[in-house]
Amino acid sequence: MKILVTGGAGFIGSNFIRLILEKYPDYEVVNLDKLTYAGNLDNLKDIESDERYSFVKADIGDAGAVDKAMSGIDAVINFAAESHVDRSIGGPADFIMTDVFGTYVLLEAARRHEVGRYIQISTDEVYGSIAEGSFTEADRLEPSSPYSASKAGGDMQVMAYHTTYGLPTIITRSSNNFGPYQYPEKIFPLFITNALEGKKLPLYGSGKNVRDWIYVTDNCEGIDTVLHRGEIGGIYNIGGGNERDNLTITGLILEALGKREDMIERVPDRLGHDFRYSIDCSRARALGWTPAHTFEEGVRATVDWYVNNRWWWEKIKSGEFARYYREQYGK
Numbered sequence: 017m018k019i020l021v022t023g024g025a026g027f028i029g030s031n032f033i034r035l036i037l038e039k040y041p042d043y044e045v046v047n048l049d050k051l052t053y054a055g056n057l058d059n060l061k062d063i064e065s066d067e068r069y070s071f072v073k074a075d076i077g078d079a080g081a082v083d084k085a086m087s088g089i090d091a092v093i094n095f096a097a098e099s100h101v102d103r104s105i106g107g108p109a110d111f112i113m114t115d116v117f118g119t120y121v122l123l124e125a126a127r128r129h130e131v132g133r134y135i136q137i138s139t140d141e142v143y144g145s146i147a148e149g150s151f152t153e154a155d156r157l158e159p160s161s162p163y164s165a166s167k168a169g170g171d172m173q174v175m176a177y178h179t180t181y182g183l184p185t186i187i188t189r190s191s192n193n194f195g196p197y198q199y200p201e202k203i204f205p206l207f208i209t210n211a212l213e214g215k216k217l218p219l220y221g222s223g224k225n226v227r228d229w230i231y232v233t234d235n236c237e238g239i240d241t242v243l244h245r246g247e248i249g250g251i252y253n254i255g256g257g258n259e260r261d262n263l264t265i266t267g268l269i270l271e272a273l274g275k276r277e278d279m280i281e282r283v284p285d286r287l288g289h290d291f292r293y294s295i296d297c298s299r300a301r302a303l304g305w306t307p308a309h310t311f312e313e314g315v316r317a318t319v320d321w322y323v324n325n326r327w328w329w330e331k332i333k334s335g336e337f338a339r340y341y342r343e344q345y346g347k
């Protein structure tokens with residue numbers, strides 16, 4: 017199989033490419049990525065010289081570049097997105113351009129080239145917040161942030177292309193990923209690296225908001241399962257079954273690093289902050305997929321990775337990230 021991975025220089029996409037090349041010796045992967053602030057070729061340093069891998073620097077909204085990259089492709093997996101909720105609150109335009117318009121450009125090209133599978137990587141955030149119980153794939157979309165609204169817009173286009181043109185699409189909606197190579201704007205890598213640098217950990221609002229956490233390679237295995245065995249036109253929730261509130265996450269990180277709770281700094285809440293995400297993953301599990309890591313194993317592996325890979329995150333934190341953080345916190 018020859019797979020076009022878009023957004024493969026980001027967190028989940030790079031972990032996915034590594035998994036595919038390891039697991040399938042006869043597969044080829046083309047990685048198309050714009051290299052925004054979140055795209056980082058350091059994430060793929062260990063596989064960049066693999067002859068089954070190639071890289072194209074392009075925007076998924078660029079129809080010409082996408083059309084060229086789609087030639088001879090059997091399956092497309094679209095990870096490319098603006099992915100950070102806080103940045104979407106600061107300015108939604110890029111989110112709409114990439115997550116909605118970019119998705120449309122990919123769908124058009126996939127249709128023209130008659131690709132065998134188009135997999136859209138979406139998120140549990142499209143369902144919105146849920147006080148009790150868990151969302152199934154049949155639930156209505158009620159996104160809260162410009163980010164989740166743009167992801168929902170992308171999902172709607174994917175569903176329309178399946179219904180209208182018969183494009184062989186599948187959507188995955190995963191919960192919060194954590195693990196190696198995550199840009200340090202997200203809570204896990206931000207709090208681990210801040211603690212290692214002796215900086216405060218900015219906890220939003222009450223700290224009681226709940227997310228379901230999945231170790232990144234478990235999500236990648238889920239995507240691989242869906243790619244090979246998922247039902248065309250289907251939607252699959254992929255979650256870890258590890259619901260924890262943010263204060264608990266913060267405590268676990270500090271404990272793993274042997275740091276004290278006084279490193280926590282309470283800061284004003286995120287606007288429109290969803291209180292709880294929870295998804296029912298029985299559809300994905302019925303395909304034979306199940307997460308391989310317990311939450312505790314995932315936390316240990318994640319903390320160890322950032323402790324042992326300062327080369328990776330120190331470069332980021334002294335670059336674009338420093339400006340972003342100053343704008344958020346004035347320091």
Ligand code: NAD
Binds near residue numbers: 075
């Ligand atoms: P990320 O921000 O780490 O990476 C996004 C990648 O997409 C980067 O390499 C970036 O350069 C690239 N990109 C952005 N705009 C582009 C464009 N216009 N054209 C080409 N490339 C572009 O994101 P991530 O955390 O790896 O998330 C990957 C996907 O998974 C996203 O679609 C996101 O919505 C979804 N998702 C993420 C999580 C999570 O917890 N991180 C959970 C559920 C779903």
Ligand code: TDX
Binds near residue numbers: 101139140221225
């Ligand atoms: O500094 C922080 N302090 C804090 O309390 C940050 C960055 C986050 N938080 C809270 C907000 C959330 O309740 O931690 C929780 C997780 O925040 P993020 O890491 O920003 O993730 P979230 O907003 O839940 O979204 C993530 O998971 C779903 C990804 O960024 C999305 O791309 C994905 O769709």
